[in-house]
Amino acid sequence: MYTQALNVVTEKLGDSEAEQRFLERIDAEERIEPNDWMPEAYRRLLIRQISQHAHSEVVGMLPEGNWITRAPSLRRKAALLAKVQDEGGHGLYLYAAAETLGISREEMVEQLLSGRAKYSSIFNYPTLTWADIGAIGWLVDGAAIMNQIPLCRCSYGPYARAMIRICREESFHQRQGYEIMLTLARGTPEQKAMAQDALNRWWWPVLMMFGPPDHASQHSEASMRWKVKRFSNDTLRQKFIDATVPQAQFLGLTIPDPELRFNAETGHWETGPIDWEEFHRVLAGYGPCNKERLAARRKAHEEGAWVREAALAYAAKQKQRITQQAA
Amino acid sequence: MQTTSIVFQGSPLAHYVLARADDALVLGHRLSEWCGHAPILEEDLALTNIALDLIGQARALYTYAAELEGRGHDEDDLAYLREDRQFHNLLLLEQPNGDFAVTCVRLLLFSAFAEPYWRLMRASSDAQLAAIAAKAEKECAYHVRHASQWVIRLGDGTEESHRRTQDALDTLWVYTGELFETSADEQALIAQGIAADPQAILPIWQNTVNAVLTEATLQAPSVSWMQTGGRRGLHSEHLGHMLAEMQYLQRTYPGAEW
Ligand SMILES: [Fe+2]
Ligand SMILES: [Fe+2]
Numbered sequence: 097m098y099t100q101a102l103n104v105v106t107e108k109l110g111d112s113e114a115e116q117r118f119l120e121r122i123d124a125e126e127r128i129e130p131n132d133w134m135p136e137a138y139r140r141l142l143i144r145q146i147s148q149h150a151h152s153e154v155v156g157m158l159p160e161g162n163w164i165t166r167a168p169s170l171r172r173k174a175a176l177l178a179k180v181q182d183e184g185g186h187g188l189y190l191y192a193a194a195e196t197l198g199i200s201r202e203e204m205v206e207q208l209l210s211g212r213a214k215y216s217s218i219f220n221y222p223t224l225t226w227a228d229i230g231a232i233g234w235l236v237d238g239a240a241i242m243n244q245i246p247l248c249r250c251s252y253g254p255y256a257r258a259m260i261r262i263c264r265e266e267s268f269h270q271r272q273g274y275e276i277m278l279t280l281a282r283g284t285p286e287q288k289a290m291a292q293d294a295l296n297r298w299w300w301p302v303l304m305m306f307g308p309p310d311h312a313s314q315h316s317e318a319s320m321r322w323k324v325k326r327f328s329n330d331t332l333r334q335k336f337i338d339a340t341v342p343q344a345q346f347l348g349l350t351i352p353d354p355e356l357r358f359n360a361e362t363g364h365w366e367t368g369p370i371d372w373e374e375f376h377r378v379l380a381g382y383g384p385c386n387k388e389r390l391a392a393r394r395k396a397h398e399e400g401a402w403v404r405e406a407a408l409a410y411a412a413k414q415k416q417r418i419t420q421q422a423a
Numbered sequence: 424m425q426t427t428s429i430v431f432q433g434s435p436l437a438h439y440v441l442a443r444a445d446d447a448l449v450l451g452h453r454l455s456e457w458c459g460h461a462p463i464l465e466e467d468l469a470l471t472n473i474a475l476d477l478i479g480q481a482r483a484l485y486t487y488a489a490e491l492e493g494r495g496h497d498e499d500d501l502a503y504l505r506e507d508r509q510f511h512n513l514l515l516l517e518q519p520n521g522d523f524a525v526t527c528v529r530l531l532l533f534s535a536f537a538e539p540y541w542r543l544m545r546a547s548s549d550a551q552l553a554a555i556a557a558k559a560e561k562e563c564a565y566h567v568r569h570a571s572q573w574v575i576r577l578g579d580g581t582e583e584s585h586r587r588t589q590d591a592l593d594t595l596w597v598y599t600g601e602l603f604e605t606s607a608d609e610q611a612l613i614a615q616g617i618a619a620d621p622q623a624i625l626p627i628w629q630n631t632v633n634a635v636l637t638e639a640t641l642q643a644p645s646v647s648w649m650q651t652g653g654r655r656g657l658h659s660e661h662l663g664h665m666l667a668e669m670q671y672l673q674r675t676y677p678g679a680e681w
Contacts, residue, residue: 177475396461
């Protein structure tokens with residue numbers, strides 16, 4: 097995970113000669129590389145999007161990490177550990193991709209810890225039962241894939257390449273999560289109830305992962321023009337809904353939406369209204385776990401400060417020893 | 424009242440394998456507690472790698488122990504349905520993670536034993552153990568390298584990191600005696616060429632640990648008493664809490680498949 101259209105830069109597209117050439121390259125589907133000329137606004141948009149994405153991967157380790165020590169079998173424990181580790185790895189590639197745009201990882205981490213940078217709203221919800229681990233893999237990683245597959249063709253080369261690698265792992269996570277749900281849905285009545293309860297709690301927040309509806313999202317023009325974003329929030333959300341409803345049916349679980357219906361004319365599943373107030377509330381910091389998530393990241397960072405200082409001090413001593421030897 | 428707990432009843436070899444499985448699981452579980460909370464993101468990944476290696480070793484060893492026991496148990500029955508007095512891991516491994524120095528020192532003290540242990544076990548007359556050893560040796564070699572690098576950096580880093588690392592060493596040293604204990608049953612397995620003799624590992628362990636401590640500018644503590652009991656199921660208070668957390672779902676929903 098996970099991108100979300102949170103804070104998109106709005107800029108007027110410029111008309112300098114360099115900018116014209118840049119747009120021609122974009123139109124020709126060329127990849128923009130770190131040393132190529134790019135408009136400042138393009139750079140800023142990417143830094144913001146990629147760093148938010150990286151933060152989401154790292155904060156996203158926490159809700160699932162909550163069940164590592166309680167995973168119900170050794171196979172599940174190993175799979176969950178490996179999954180959370182993958183998310184950390186996604187964070188690393190993405191921080192590295194953002195660094196190619198001239199911002200340091202320290203600076204990005206500082207933005208996260210101070211609360212200035214955003215991360216995906218979904219990780220501010222709690223994981224209350226083991227079924228949440230299945231639901232996150234199935235739905236959250238599933239939504240991430242819908243969002244991210246088009247990003248594999250993003251105009252910025254390092255981001256596009258990171259996405260290709262990440263998407264491969266996300267689809268593995270999605271299948272693994274679905275398999276957990278399937279096991280629960282075919283299990284004891286208590287397990288099936290656990291699976292249904294998880295779907296009830298995650299369904300709506302997952303639909304919000306795609307960002308505000310198109311009519312309320314005035315910010316994506318530049319992003320579309322620069323081929324960072326290729327599909328609108330609603331288009332991606334609809335694709336996800338259409339793919340997911342039959343999967344829920346196969347599990348024998350009920351999507352918690354009494355208005356959900358299939359429109360035979362359009363061939364799409366239509367949902368009831370999404371509670372956008374909840375979305376904005378969670379983004380503003382009032383989700384169930386915003387405080388805990390940031391506190392956990394700050395705690396790890398603060399308690400790790402002496403370790404990072406020691407590593408730097410040791411590296412400096414080593415360097416000094418080598419120069420002394422050479423002298 | 425019905426209980427969900429099981430008691431392992433196997434041959435001395437089965438018990439021997441079970442104790443090694445417990446070692447791997449308990450340390451793997453401890454390391455997995457770091458995931459998402461490490462001092463740097465790279466360490467979230469590295470400690471998780473090591474945890475995954477150890478949990479993999481535990482699974483292979485539990486499966487073999489269950490096969491030797493021959494009572495229809497599987498790896499999860501052994502991990503999730505035994506009570507703490509039935510666990511036979513080393514006390515060192517169940518100690519809480521503490522700060523990062525405690526985690527690194529614990530990993531060094533154990534892995535510096537485990538690597539040569541599994542190297543010798545490759546020559547075990549028990550083919551299954553020899554096969555498990557081939558993989559475990561390579562994994563533990565990486566664990567020793569990783570732990571050594573950190574203990575050296577922390578020991579020879581800042582004043583604070585030096586103090587913390589020396590403290591960790593002073594706290595954990597009393598648990599190292601247990602690495603080299605052998606029971607009468609184990610003596611018999613050693614005589615049969617099934618088990619490696621810890622006495623043969625002692626000088627190798629001392630070499631590795633001393634070399635790291637010297638480079639790290641740390642002092643090996645001198646202690647006159649070593650803690651013991653883990654191999655006989657006499658644990659510290661910490662293990663019960665670890666198992667309560669780890670076993671919670673299996674115990675709440677007996678017989679469910681996950
Ligand atoms: Fe991810
Ligand atoms: Fe994922």
